């Protein structure tokens with residue numbers, strides 16, 4: 001069995017974060033170990049608050065579990081602070097971790113900001129370049145690449161590719177759930193290629209919780225299984241679309257995925 005290390009936050013509703021990530025890895029037949037970066041007060045309606053774990057305690061958790069299980073891939077979700085991000089970066093280097101999928105969570109759909117300016121600057125200048133692939137949504141990509149992204153037209157994608165190369169970002173999947181249109185289109189941009197996948201959109205993306213978390217943990221699982229980037233993306237897209245089409249209502253707010 002392949003081993004996926006999840007580095008993410010805790011959402012008590014189970015609709016996002018580490019609980020959902022673990023279920024996704026399990027549903028795909030592999031084993032998930034988890035380290036918690038951050039606790040949130042959160043429901044299916046909104047995020048109320050977030051508190052990062054003590055950084056030394058977090059690092060202790062991370063080192064011990066990496067040494068024990070030796071993961072085949074890593075999914076990074078909500079980091080929550082520059083200190084926690086620095087600790088993850090140190091240990092990626094120390095243990096020479098591979099197959100790292102980073103979902104650069106900056107803001108919840110309900111508007112809660114998870115990191116401030118210095119954190120974002122650190123991600124852009126030092127952190128994202130050590131990841132195998134980053135999976136920003138439209139808003140996150142606008143912050144990371146410092147540009148307006150109205151659509152996924154050729155010019156915009158080429159300009160993102162140039163910026164990625166300058167910033168040292170190896171690969172990026174731009175998630176298109178929040179881009180207008182009847183298709184949910186995602187684009188994989190590598191240093192030399194641009195590759196699109198799409199699926200029929202179900203309802204409104206703003207009404208479904210956890211799609212980004214499920215996407216990055218499924219991607220990390222397919223990389224752990226040995227798929228290349230393109231095949232991992234195709235498999236991930238099918239898996240996540242299916243979860244979205246079978247999403248359920250468990251609370252008063254948005255629908256959740258039930259892998």
Ligand SMILES: Nc1ncnc2c1ncn2[C@@H]1O[C@H](COP(=O)(O)OP(=O)(O)OP(=O)(O)O)[C@@H](O)[C@H]1O
Nearest residue numbers: 137175176177178184201202204205210211212213
């Ligand atoms: N309504 C939808 N129907 C079908 N696929 C969708 C829909 N919304 C999002 N997706 C797909 O789900 C995946 C996650 O994309 P999305 O843009 O929602 O990420 P996100 O904004 O990071 O998620 P989150 O809302 O959890 O923060 C992508 O593959 C995207 O194309």
Ligand SMILES: Cc1ncc(CO)c(N)n1
Nearest residue numbers: 009010011016017078108
């Ligand atoms: C814990 C957690 N991670 C990620 C997200 C982004 O969906 C969220 N709302 N909560």
